[in-house]
């Protein structure tokens with residue numbers, strides 16, 4: 001004689017009625033039925049107020065199941081559920097993480113910002129990243145300049161980043177810098193139209209889903225201006241500080257001031273300003289000319305009470321190196337132009353910011 005099956009057990013339980021006349025299986029009272037050889041276990045879920053009425057029903061159920069062929073042990077447990085729905089929980093939920101968070105593995109985040117486009121923020125970011133790597137720091141560079149991602153070209157990186165598990169993204173690496181750019185996810189010649197929420201999502205993804213590994217510092221090359229990306233970065237992640245890049249022209253300086261104000265409001269410390277295209281040095285004769293004026297950033301930095309980190313000359317070699325995929329710090333590390341960036345790297349390390 002074969003042992004009773006789960007169907008056999010349900011069959012006999014169906015013959016037993018609850019006090020309201022429905023059988024206990026159809027009424028949804030029999031739950032979690034487990035038939036394991038000669039042992040049968042199940043739960044009878046009943047209204048809390050009906051426990052007394054169900055005790056004989058439970059006894060009948062156990063006896064009927066035990067009478068089935070091959071069944072030695074039967075255990076039916078009465079569990080009560082409250083008929084009324086619980087009142088809504090109006091207490092504040094256990095605090096969902098709010099405010100800036102530290103990203104695991106990333107010790108520091110330094111934002112490279114400018115008020116105005118085209119002042120050389122990406123050139124500074126690329127050179128600074130390479131200079132920090134040359135100092136032995138573990139450096140990441142996140143190209144968040146969604147409107148004109150230029151780091152793949154400047155760092156000489158191409159191809160699409162791999163995502164072996166479909167969830168995380170493997171960053172690219174060159175010149176000792178771990179790098180990720182939205183430019184690697186889009187075609188280089190394709191104009192990207194991002195809306196605010198998309199931008200914020202993309203930035204969050206690049207911060208949290210890229211396998212950065214352990215980093216001493218992650219530089220974030222921001223888009224120019226004071227928009228969604230700047231706000232999201234500062235509000236979601238703990239930013240160690242911001243470096244503001246500007247040319248000495250008044251128009252650039254007005255925008256740089258707005259950038260500094262924004263970071264102040266977001267409680268992000270300003271690590272300092274960099275004057276780029278400070279002076280033009282002719283690559284032929286070495287003649288120096290102040291194309292955009294000179295010293296404007298130094299004066300502004302003093303007025304705002306922030307350090308002036310460097311005055312980087314406008315020099316053909318800087319542009320050629322950037323366009324060629326090996327920043328001047330890598331291609332001509334001993335040149336005067338490279339030295340300006342290497343000095344900034346050392347200042348940031350000394351200040352504990354990188």
Ligand SMILES: Nc1ncnc2c1ncn2[C@@H]1O[C@H](COP(=O)(O)OP(=O)(O)OP(=O)(O)O)[C@@H](O)[C@H]1O
Nearest residue numbers: 117118119120121122123277313314315318319322
């Ligand atoms: N000090 C410099 N000397 C010579 N060329 C420079 C210098 N700084 C930047 N450039 C060149 O100026 C152009 C703009 O620089 P870059 O892309 O770094 O600016 P950006 O502020 O990041 O611009 P955007 O905001 O549009 O991304 C590039 O061609 C770059 O090579």
